[in-house]
Amino acid sequence: MLYREDKKGNRISALGFGCMRLPQDDREKCGRLIDSALKSGINYFDTAFMYSGNEELVGSLLGRYDRGSYFLASKIPPALCFTKKDFERIFRIQLKRLGTDYIDYYLIHCLSDYSAWNRLCRMGIEDWIREKIESGAIRNIGFSYHGGTADFKKLIDSFDWDFAQVQYNYMDEFNQAGREGVEYAHSKGIPLIVMEPLRGGSLTGKLPQKALERLAADNQSAASLGLRWVLDKKEILCVLSGMNTEEQLSENTAIAESAAAGCLGEDEKERIEFIKSAIRESFVIGCTGCGYCQPCPNGVAIPACFEARNNFENGKNHPVFKMNPARRQYLHSTAVLGKSPMNASLCVKCGRCEKKCPQGLKIMSLLEETAEVMEPAWFMIPIKAYRMINSGKKR
Ligand code: SF4
Ligand code: SF4
Structure with a gap:
């Protein structure tokens, strides 16, 4: 495993374990994954x-090892904090859950703008953090x-972040x-942990056919290309990956073992440009x-x-049943046949979701479009009839 140094000189594995998945x-199985991760040199675990x-799970599995042999990262949810007392209350719950008396890397979870930080400052979070840092x-x-x-x-300029x-x-x-922010943080001496290096799997298994064919022809895996792109950057301290199988873990470990800053070859840079345009062509x-x-x-999922x-836009009709398999996926994943459906046309345009989307998607209009595409009358009439017969409810 390759290691990179944080602001205080701690040696962090270039590949970190995102435990959410x-x-x-x-x-x-979780225990075996954590064991293998530690054995392969991963020392950063994020929850x-x-x-x-x-x-609780991560705390108990890591608790079988010497506390000094790994770094534990966890996050406080600003949405559940209304007074300074809440910081302490939540932190104590976390220590108890994790079975430890300190957290190595503590994050304010998902700050989406500067005003969210300001709100926490008005509650006294800066003093609270200083007290906690001082006490260790x-x-x-x-x-x-x-x-x-x-x-x-x-935000980078607003506090003495580590x-x-x-x-x-x-x-x-x-x-x-973005790159501008990453380079800015680096210029201020603040190292970065990267999440979503493979964009929630969309840069691996969900790549368009054209991109997969190019990768196969060039004999490089999608995970290798995606992780190496991030690890190539000197500004990055550690890349988190949400590994949930031994195969993923050993593939990612092997990738990280040979990906020092500056590792990306000209051939890989060109391959990435090709794949980016293939993705842009394919994603709606x-x-x-x-x-x-x-x-x-x-209830909209x-x-x-x-x-x-x-998947519908990228899919083809089944050769026998003459239906795009994504229709079936839509039917299942939105429980459209059940008592509590979660399909796109249930959106009432309240707008709450759009404020929370990190990608800035226009969710309401995209759902409207999605409902038009995925819920045509010929598809929905029999479904609604089925639901009425089976549940006696209209929705
Ligand atoms: S706008 Fe978003 S949160 Fe509101 S009903 Fe529609 S999908 Fe749900
Ligand atoms: S719509 Fe936005 S917030 Fe919701 S899952 Fe997609 S990217 Fe995430």
Whole structure:
């Protein structure tokens, strides 16, 4: 494993373990994954208060190892903080869940703009952080971010941060904090943790055929190209990957072991440009499936609707049944036949989701379009009839 140094000289593995996607219903499997990760030299593990059940799981699995042999990162949710007391209350719950008396890397979770930080400052978060740093209960303080470049730069300048965490991958070079923000943070001596290096899987398994063919011809995996693009950047301290199989873990470890800053060859840069245009040609909706827009008060499964729509646009009719398989996916993933459907046409345009989307998607109009494409009358009339017969309810 290659290691990079943080602001205080700690050696962090270039590949970090994003624990949110651990298969939590299979504790033994999770244990084996954590064991393999540590064995392969990964020493950075990321969780959050908001990942249901995840802090307890990660804390108990890592608790089998010497506390000094790994770095633990967790996050405080600003949306649940209304007074200074809430910072302490949530932090104590986290320590208990994690089974530790300190957190190595503590983040304000998903700051989306500068005003969100200002709100926390008015509650006294700066003093609270300083107290925690002084007592050693927090070793490094940072924030995770999904807003635009300008506010990211303002946030970087607003406190004595030890690190920050951003979404960064070759499709988002100019989105969110973007290259400008990444370089700005570096110029201020603030190292960055990267999340979504493969854009929620859309830069691996969900690549368009044209891109997959190019990768196969050039004998490089999609994960290798995506992770190497990020690890190539000297501004990056660690790339998080949400690995939930041993195969993913060993592939990503092998990639990170040979990807020092400046690793990307000219041939790979050209390949990335080719793949970027293939993706742009194929995607109708740039949803990463992050789920920040959820829950919708009216029950719309926004990411599921968009994923099915993208697959629909990229799919072909089944040779026998003459129907695009994404229609079936839409039917299942939005429970359109059930008692609590979650399909696009249920959107009442309240606008709550759009404020939370890190990609800045115009969710309401995209859902309207998606409903037109995925819920044509010929498809919905039999479904509505079926639902009425089976549940006696109209929706
Ligand atoms: S705008 Fe539509 S999809 Fe978004 S939260 Fe409101 S009802 Fe749900
Ligand atoms: S619509 Fe936006 S917030 Fe919702 S899953 Fe997609 S990218 Fe994430």
